[in-house]
Amino acid sequence: MTGWAMALFRRDLRLSVRIGGSAIVGVLFFLAVVTVFPFGVGPDLNLLARIGPAILWIGALLATLLGLDRLFQADREDGTLDLMLMAGRPLELVVLIKCLAHWLSTGLPLVVAAPLFSVFLNLDPVAMAAVTATLLVGTPALTLIGAIGASLTVSLRRGGLLLAVLVVPLTVPILIFGVSSADAAIHDPVPFMTPFLILCALTLIAAVVGPIASAAALRFAAD
Numbered sequence: 001m002t003g004w005a006m007a008l009f010r011r012d013l014r015l016s017v018r019i020g021g022s023a024i025v026g027v028l029f030f031l032a033v034v035t036v037f038p039f040g041v042g043p044d045l046n047l048l049a050r051i052g053p054a055i056l057w058i059g060a061l062l063a064t065l066l067g068l069d070r071l072f073q074a075d076r077e078d079g080t081l082d083l084m085l086m087a088g089r090p091l092e093l094v095v096l097i098k099c100l101a102h103w104l105s106t107g108l109p110l111v112v113a114a115p116l117f118s119v120f121l122n123l124d125p126v127a128m129a130a131v132t133a134t135l136l137v138g139t140p141a142l143t144l145i146g147a148i149g150a151s152l153t154v155s156l157r158r159g160g161l162l163l164a165v166l167v168v169p170l171t172v173p174i175l176i177f178g179v180s181s182a183d184a185a186i187h188d189p190v191p192f193m194t195p196f197l198i199l200c201a202l203t204l205i206a207a208v209v210g211p212i213a214s215a216a217a218l219r220f221a222a223d
Helices: 002-018 022-041 045-066 070-077 080-086 091-121 125-152 160-170 172-187 190-222
Strands: none
Touching (some): 002 091, 022 091, 045 091, 045 160, 080 091, 080 190
16 A cells, blocks of 8 residues: 555656656746735735735645646546546545645745845845744645646546636635634734634545545546
C-alpha cells in the first residue's frame, strides 16, 4: 500500500511542477492580487495594514482556484482515473494523496510568499507571522474543499467557472476564521488561539469530508 501511494504522490507532484508551472503561476497571480488592492483603496498605509490579512487570504483563495480544474481532468482524459477505479485502491486515499501533492505544488508556495507580499500591505512582523501561520493551516482546507468541486465538474469540458461557483461559498468559513485569527493576533494576542483552533478543526474536517465526498462524485461520474 505504501509503495503505490508514494508512486502516485511522486507522479502527481512531478506533473504539477512540469505541466503549467502551477507554483509560479499561482505565486504571480497572488502577487497581482496583492499589488492591485493598494491602487483600489488608495495610499492610506493604516488602512492597508488593517485590511492586509483579508487581502492576503482572498489572494490565496483565488490563486488556489487556478489549478483545481486540472486536479482530476487530465486523469479522466487519458484514462488514468478509470484505471484507479478498477485497481481496487481506496479512492478516498487516492484523492487525499492527490490533494496533498496539489497543495505542496500550489498552496505551500503561497504560504512561503505571504511574508514577502505582506510588505506591500504595510504589515508589521507580528501580523506577517500571524497571516503566514493561518495560511499554513488553512490553505490545505481550500485544496480539500476544492477537490469536491473538481470531482463534480470532472466530466465537463470547461468546468473551471462552475468549479469556482461551487467552491467559493464552501470556503467562506475558512476565510472568516483565517482572517479573524490574524486580526486577533494584530490587535490582541490573547484571543488569537480561539479562531486559530477553529481554523485547524475546519481543516481536519475538510481532510475527512473532502476525500469522501470527492471519491463519491468521481464514482458517480464514472458510471
